[in-house]
Amino acid sequence: MRRLWLIFAQTVTVCLAVLFLVSTLRPQWLPGRDRPPAVEAAGQTIASYAPAVAKAAPSVVNVYTRKHVDVPLVPLPPDPQLQQFLRGLPGFTQRRDSTSLGSGVIVRQDGYVLTNNHVIESADVIEVSLRDGRQATARLVGADPESDLAVLKIDLDKLPAIDFDAEQSLRVGDVVLAIGNPFGVGQTTTQGIVSALGRNRLGINTYEDFIQTDAAINPGNSGGALIDTQGRLVGINTAIYSETGGSLGIGFAIPAGPAHHILDQIIEHGRAQRGWLGLEPQDITPDLARAFHLQSTRGAVVARVLKRGPAAQAGIQVGDILLSLNGQAVRDSFDLLNRLAPMKAGSKVRLEVWRNGRTLKLEITVGLRPVARRPDN
Template structure:
């Protein structure tokens, strides 16, 4: 037994010695090992683990993605005339209006603002935010290659805060949309824009959340939330993935100081592309509309109507001669389903109605006076929101 133990010990010692020599002098002879769970695995260009990357290798630069997308991000400069009071106005709105109408009380001045935009088509179409160009008398864009041009407003959609511009330039660099729309919470993203007018700037972060709504920013909200720094001037710029593909249009920030606090919002590229196509084709966005005003069901309303939960939307208003009125919907009706799928709340109802075409039929499950009803409504076109005059 002692002899066998000595043979075993000598064999192990020789094997360890050979392994040490090989690992020192010829490490390439050894098989590759998977990265440990706490280590840094290599990433593909999309920010996901790369299938063929060596263990321990990691992305150290996003320069290729930025080089691919940055030329298509433009600076947007707007100019408009505003009437500035010569003396402070009183707090009363009626008195303010009266004083503004008096000759010589106000002085017309030029006001300028800045933002960003993204070239989305080689024939000159640019996607930006509506609030960047709203009420502008003149719009100028500046490209990364130094070219400048006057932009024409093709159309705007205040309810999603998107607008489309057009410039007459050739050889325009265009951004590539993410065809899969597969952005996930935790994916690395880059925000490109012109913050504070300092020039084109790129910031990096991750996708913090998806489907953010009820922020009171737009009528239709389905935001990507990111901690990539977005500051004034970034509005209308590009939020890209690590392949340089457009995943969102930077739109707003949550801030008490005016600067980035790590909570920024972008409109997803999928809905933005649909709105772009509609504005180019029709000059405006045509959304499905039932001619009613939905309201969320609060816990108090749920108790008052003796509902089991607060899912659904209650009809707070029916517009005369609208689709809902013609179908017999009434104030107080509770909309529980649309085309066989449950309605979660008023935002869910509006977002699902929006892509429905005019003339199609919406099948509604309605609760009225404790009784379930099935009503069919012919979808209309949502009236356009009037842009403020200037």
């Protein structure tokens, strides 16, 4: 027994000695997803994210848009109807070109580029510039204002498509890099970490499930790539929180998984297709919980039911409390919308509803969410 113990002790000592030598002399050999890969430079080993940037940067493009704007020659009165009337008078306005810039990501070798909807919205001409100097006029395949994504198509050969993080394994604290064209100065890379996941209620989009990062994101970065240390796309840079117009270390990106799903739908159908019940959910506030004699604020209350919609046909009423969807508890209205979105029209869902002090179980056929209409300017 003592002999076995001595052998075990010696083995542990040797292993610890090997681990110490490796961690001191060759730390890059140790596993670690966010450790910068080792790069040999002038005979020294240094930490660098250069391989990840070199892999992803050619896939990030600059997006330039131009649209024709009718500018009044004299100040307009505050009345909107009178404004519209005056704009229609010949000689009252002068047509000018308005330009803007943003970024995009080549996601398929056959020319599909993913960017933000607000980058190309209302544009008459969209130009794309690649890192290798090539330029092309892009065609708008489709846009999804509710997620602020758009898909462009360019006709060029040998396009460098970016790799996706298929496992969607991003964690808070992971190192990320933002690549884009801030302020039009040219392609720029900034580095930070994932500050939070699943950010919503920001009032930016209808569907929000943002990655928050402190990697510097500035005007012009919109539509660019957020990548991991392996050069894989993990998000589409979309918005910043700023009181000055510049980066304050709070940026938001649409996760690559949902973005890829919307990309496929736009390419196949021309628009994003989402599950829909024809009702308007609302969060349960503490006051509503007391009024409905609920023990918690989890769930969603039905604020409106669309006539002849799936919910109306299934008997859902205004004031119903939605407790669970397909056996899983509904946290709030955002949770309900995000879980319904990927469901296909025609599929069945089971809802658990609280009404007048008792629980009902209903089955509803999911419909196709109508196209969002934007108010005319």
